[in-house]
Amino acid sequence: MEQDTPPTPAAEESGTRRFRAKRDAILAAAAEAINEQSAKGMTFADVARRVGLNTTSVTYYFKRKEDLAAAAFENTLDRLGEMLAEAMREPTPQARVARYLRLNMARLARIAAGEEKAFAVLSDLRATEDPIRTRLMTGWQRVFRDTRALWGPPASRAHKDLAGARAHVLLENTFWLPIWLQRYDLDQYDRVEARLMDVFAHGIAAPGAPWSPVMLDLAHDEAEPGRAAFLLAATRLINELGYRGASVQRIASELNVTKGSFYHHLDAKDELVLACYRRSFDTIAQGQARADALGGSHWQRLSSSIATLLDVQFAEAAPLLRTTALSGLPAGEREAMVDRSNRIARRYAGMMMDGVAEGSCRPVDALVAAQALTSLQNAAFDMRKWATTMPRATAIAMYASTLLYGMFDDRMAVTPPG
Structure with missing residues (x-):
């Protein structure tokens, strides 16, 4: 009886390479779909179309859509881990951060x-279901710890808290970079890297600039209290679960009302997200305007605006909507919201340029620094638990200092306010 000839090692290796190449192509297509539509909006059919396969071929590699999304997220976490491991080979914290930024x-x-191809953004991580969610969150915590380790062993609990703030701001800038970097030509990337690292290393404040922000009153009467309650509940849930994870039913349940009550205030979920963004951007613009109305140095205005908006984020009562929800919006609406975000960033840039002229701010690239500040302010909602472990004034000062005084300035750990 004739027996089958076993495959040669070379044939097995060739087959393995083909398998990995096709799997990697599927993961890249899934990441692209997730970045455009969110993980819940991604479909097997869309991923298959992007790589020129049929849906059955995709399911050969990943049996469920949830498995494919999880693999795309795990690929992102692995890539971040690899860059951090390479950065850790450098001898000093500043050299490590510079190396990490250079790799990105x-x-x-x-x-x-x-x-x-771009890797998948992690905004939908918390919207996944267990046991996948637990596995992914464990991976994210590992990345966070590895990022915090770039600053070396902490000298005290306060230094560890400050390193945590720095790690969070650095990672969030990693995810925000692709949004605004596309406005630059490729041959300008080296310059952008140098200017951003200058902010990371030395901050925005001029030498001797004091930390004495004025906390601004952003309270205002709501014309429709019921609608405002929906917007705040939706903002909190979308920040935690992503655009797709925060369903209309879940938002209504949060307020203990019916879905019908939701549609009394808003016609559709996209309208809800747009309304949340408008409320958030109006709050930021109000903070900037009231800081300008204070008078004083432009450093004072900038630090007061940032401190007040961080207080809003840490308080959690009326947080700002994270830009991670943009992926769930139709392209036209998404572009309009990014444009509004850029106008807010330009106002920060104007404060800094005026501060440079009067000597209260360092001579930084204000457009680059403003985008870094936008990332810091936007992501602070995720640090609210961290902020509860210390006086609010200390949390605000530590978190703000990461960019206002630079990522290697320990003053807020040595003599924290509050």
Whole structure:
């Protein structure tokens, strides 16, 4: 009886390479779909179309859509871990952060040149279901700890808290970079990297600029209290669960009302998200305007605006909607919201440029620094639990200092306010 000839090692290796190449192509397509539509909006059919396969071929590699999304997220976490491991080879905290930023900028340059695909953003991580969610959150916590380790062993609990704030701001800037970097030509990427690292290393404040922000009153009467309650509940849930994870039913349940009550105030979920963004952007603009109305140095105005808006985020009562929800919006609405965000960033840039002229701010690239500040302010909602472990004034000062005084300035750990 004739027996089958076993495959040669070379044939097995070739088959393995083909399998991995196709799996990697599917993961890249899934990441692209997640970044455009969110994990819950991604479909097997769309991913298959992007790689020129049929749906059955995709299910050969990933049996369920949830498994594919989880694999895309795990790929992101692995890539972040690899960059952090390489950065840790540098001898000093500043050299490690610079190396990490350089690796990210090189990756984004390859993406812009069409040589590499973007990895999946992690905004939908918390919207996944267990047991996948637990596994992914464990991976994210590992990445966070590895990022915090760039600053070395902490000298005290306060230094550990400050390193945690720095790690969070650095990672959030990693995810915000692709949003605004596309406004620059590829040959400008090296310059952007240098200017951003200058802010990371030395901050925005001029030498001797004091930390004495004025906490601004942003309270205002709501014309429709019921609608305002929906917007705040929706903002909290979307920040926690992502656009798709925060269903209309879940938002209504949060307020102990019916879905019918929701549609009394808003016609559709996209309208809800747009309304949440408008409320958030109006709050930020109000903070900027009231800071300008204070008078005084432009450093005082900038630090007061940032401190007040961080207080809003840490208080959790009326948080700002995170930009991670943008992926769930139709393209036109998404572009309009990004444009509004850019107008807010330009106002921060104006404060800094005026501060440079009067000597209260360092001579930084104000457009680059403003985008870094936008990322810091936007992501602070995720640090509200961290903020509860210390006096609110200390949390605000520590978190703000990461960019206002730089990521290697320990003053807020040595003599924290509050």
